[in-house]
Amino acid sequence: MDKYHSEATATPPRKGLFAPAPHAEPLPLQRIDPVYKQLRLQVFLGIFLGYAGYYLVRKNFSLVMPDLIEQGYSKSDLGFALSGVSIAYGLSKFLMGNVSDRSNARTFLSVGLLLSALTMVFMGVAPIATSSITIMFILLFLNGWFQGMGWPPCGRVMVHWFSTKERGTKMSIWNVAHNVGGGLVGPIAIAAVAIFGTWESKFYFPGLVALVFAAIAYMLVRDTPQSCGLPTIEAYKNDYPANYSAAQEQELTARQIFFEYVFNNRVLWYIAFANAFVYLVRYGILDWAPTYLEEAKGFSVKETGWAYFAYEYAGIPGTLLCGWISDKVFKGRRAPATIIYMVLVLIAVLVYWKNPAGNLWIDNVALISIGFLIYGPVMLIGVQALDLVPKKAAGTAAGLTGLFGYLGGALFANIAMGFIVDHWGWDGGFTMLVAACVLSILFTAFTWKREKLHLNLQ
Numbered sequence: 342m343d344k345y346h347s348e349a350t351a352t353p354p355r356k357g358l359f360a361p362a363p364h365a366e367p368l369p370l371q372r373i374d375p376v377y378k379q380l381r382l383q384v385f386l387g388i389f390l391g392y393a394g395y396y397l398v399r400k401n402f403s404l405v406m407p408d409l410i411e412q413g414y415s416k417s418d419l420g421f422a423l424s425g426v427s428i429a430y431g432l433s434k435f436l437m438g439n440v441s442d443r444s445n446a447r448t449f450l451s452v453g454l455l456l457s458a459l460t461m462v463f464m465g466v467a468p469i470a471t472s473s474i475t476i477m478f479i480l481l482f483l484n485g486w487f488q489g490m491g492w493p494p495c496g497r498v499m500v501h502w503f504s505t506k507e508r509g510t511k512m513s514i515w516n517v518a519h520n521v522g523g524g525l526v527g528p529i530a531i532a533a534v535a536i537f538g539t540w541e542s543k544f545y546f547p548g549l550v551a552l553v554f555a556a557i558a559y560m561l562v563r564d565t566p567q568s569c570g571l572p573t574i575e576a577y578k579n580d581y582p583a584n585y586s587a588a589q590e591q592e593l594t595a596r597q598i599f600f601e602y603v604f605n606n607r608v609l610w611y612i613a614f615a616n617a618f619v620y621l622v623r624y625g626i627l628d629w630a631p632t633y634l635e636e637a638k639g640f641s642v643k644e645t646g647w648a649y650f651a652y653e654y655a656g657i658p659g660t661l662l663c664g665w666i667s668d669k670v671f672k673g674r675r676a677p678a679t680i681i682y683m684v685l686v687l688i689a690v691l692v693y694w695k696n697p698a699g700n701l702w703i704d705n706v707a708l709i710s711i712g713f714l715i716y717g718p719v720m721l722i723g724v725q726a727l728d729l730v731p732k733k734a735a736g737t738a739a740g741l742t743g744l745f746g747y748l749g750g751a752l753f754a755n756i757a758m759g760f761i762v763d764h765w766g767w768d769g770g771f772t773m774l775v776a777a778c779v780l781s782i783l784f785t786a787f788t789w790k791r792e793k794l795h796l797n798l799q
């Protein structure tokens with residue numbers, strides 16, 4: 342046995358379409374480095390394009406809503422149908438995250454995207470799909486459920502192919518996939534209408550494009566290094582977290598994942614609560630920006646559109662910088678970078694709130710700053726969840742934070758923010774967002790000491 346082949350190589354326990362890929366015969370020593378390098382790039386591209394593909398078919402309904410209003414549907418009915426995506430997504434990221442932890446990331450990621458894309462194609466080609474709010478709610482709920490099959494297998498690939506100390510940087514680059522995919526939704530919808538001339542094409546054209554992304558992801562992604570005859574990433578990079586043991590290479594049962602590693606992990610609960618407050622700010626600012634800027638700050642529709650676009654794209658450099666800071670400056674610790682970013686978000690939210698109407702550029706700078714800053718913590722909380730549990734429980738751990746993010750944060754941002762602004766004005770809404778910033782910092786701070794212990798830094 343050499344340093345690479347000293348780890349246990351357990352055979353995965355299940356069979357079927359999603360069964361984890363069996364371990365292959367170990368490669369000869371001289372082939373390990375070149376094959377590892379090539380496959381790390383390949384699987385990374387696979388999860389990047391795969392997750393970008395997921396975002397192509399996440400939010401198409403919002404773009405079709407104006408057409409459905411012309412068909413006679415009300416905003417509140419369509420809002421109800423749209424909530425099906427968030428509700429199902431939050432539940433599925435957690436529950437399907439657990440299934441993903443016991444599944445082959447290659448098939449799981451591709452099949453989820455295939456199903457989500459087919460749902461969008463169906464919504465575009467079958468008139469019955471948009472014939473009632475109930476049917477639309479059911480289909481959007483289904484789409485949200487399939488969407489929940491995207492993040493967890495990407496997390497599984499990340500923890501099996503990239504070691505703890507490089508994960509912040511690599512995850513931050515991967516995380517840009519969702520800005521890239523989300524940013525392409527608008528242009529693809531415009532192209533769809535130009536090519537096909539119907540509003541229904543805004544559903545089926547992105548669906549067809551996403552099918553191509555699913556095929557590419559299937560070609561590129563590989564489940565684990567061991568399934569390709571390679572040693573574990575910990576051995577290859579000589580980067581072992583404090584509690585690592587060879588037993589962590591064994592696939593786990595659902596019960597083991599939930600009860601031995603997730604539900605009893607206090608730090609994970611702190612992060613889940615922190616994520617609910619981070620998502621409250623993410624969606625509280627994003628979803629209400631057009632209304633706030635037009636109502637309270639006198640922006641035109643066009644000016645609002647640009648500000649909204651800039652918010653999303655400012656997230657790309659902000660996320661990359663955040664991941665780099667976490668890996669290089671804080672040696673793999675996530676809490677300090679998250680806290681620094683959330684303190685700056687708090688300042689930017691205060692400026693965005695208190696700046697008197699008429700100073701458009703100050704509002705724009707504040708909003709772009711929030712966009713630049715908020716996606717760093719969004720990404721790092723996911724990374725921290727992956728870091729805190731054994732590799733085979735990664736999807737469930739990140740799924741728990743997603744459950745809180747979507748059911749606690751995103752839904753609350755939509756429903757409670759509207760209620761508060763109706764009753765107490767924008768001051769009430771912003772007081773809630775400022776409180777959310779403070780609480781996200783507090784819950785992240787609770788993880789400060791344990792994270793250091795976990796990373797062998799104390």
Ligand SMILES: O=P(O)(O)OC[C@H](O)CO
Nearest residue numbers: 492516519719720723743
């Ligand atoms: O909100 P989600 O689950 O789509 O995740 C978005 C980003 O990928 C967070 O890392």
